Amino acid sequence: MPQFEPANFLPQMVWLVVAFAILYFVIVQTTLPRLGRTIDARENKVMGDLDSAQRAKADADSMQAEYEAGVASAQERARARLAEARQAAAKTIEAELARSNAVLNEKMEAAEASLDEARNRAVGEIEAVAADAAASIVEKLTGTRPAEAEAHSAARAALA
Numbered sequence: 001m002p003q004f005e006p007a008n009f010l011p012q013m014v015w016l017v018v019a020f021a022i023l024y025f026v027i028v029q030t031t032l033p034r035l036g037r038t039i040d041a042r043e044n045k046v047m048g049d050l051d052s053a054q055r056a057k058a059d060a061d062s063m064q065a066e067y068e069a070g071v072a073s074a075q076e077r078a079r080a081r082l083a084e085a086r087q088a089a090a091k092t093i094e095a096e097l098a099r100s101n102a103v104l105n106e107k108m109e110a111a112e113a114s115l116d117e118a119r120n121r122a123v124g125e126i127e128a129v130a131a132d133a134a135a136s137i138v139e140k141l142t143g144t145r146p147a148e149a150e151a152h153s154a155a156r157a158a159l160a
Contacts, residue, residue: 123159130155 131151139145146154 127152127155127159130159134158 131148131154134155135146135148135151138151
């Protein structure tokens with residue numbers, strides 16, 4: 001084999017080094033810059049994506065904080081409205097209760113007046129019946145009927 005002959009070894013080695021150097025510099029000069037640009041572009045894209053992700057996270061965090069603040073504010077307003085509604089309902093109930101109490105008091109006073117009137121009428125009728133009965137008894141016992149005024153005063157005294 002000619003490549004293993006010692007006389008051809010040195011020139012083959014030189015040509016191998018020259019071919020390797022040419023191949024190496026062609027690859028280094030053409031492929032490596034493109035590869036470096038691609039790696040740099042990817043690195044820039046990844047860094048840009050990370051930066052935009054961090055900005056998006058910061059925006060999302062601020063939006064969440066605003067949302068939570070809005071929810072807390074809405075809850076506080078709802079609590080205030082609920083307290084106002086409770087107070088208004090309590091005032092309305094108190095007013096209605098006072099009105100109902102006034103109506104009931106009026107009805108109770110009217111009923112008491114009616115009851116007093118009925119009681120007075122009943123007492124008057126009982127007094128009249130008692131006076132008549134007393135007059136009849138006195139008439140049967142004595143034979144003479146007492147005067148109406150005397151019978152009424154005697155019945156009134158007995159009933160009191």
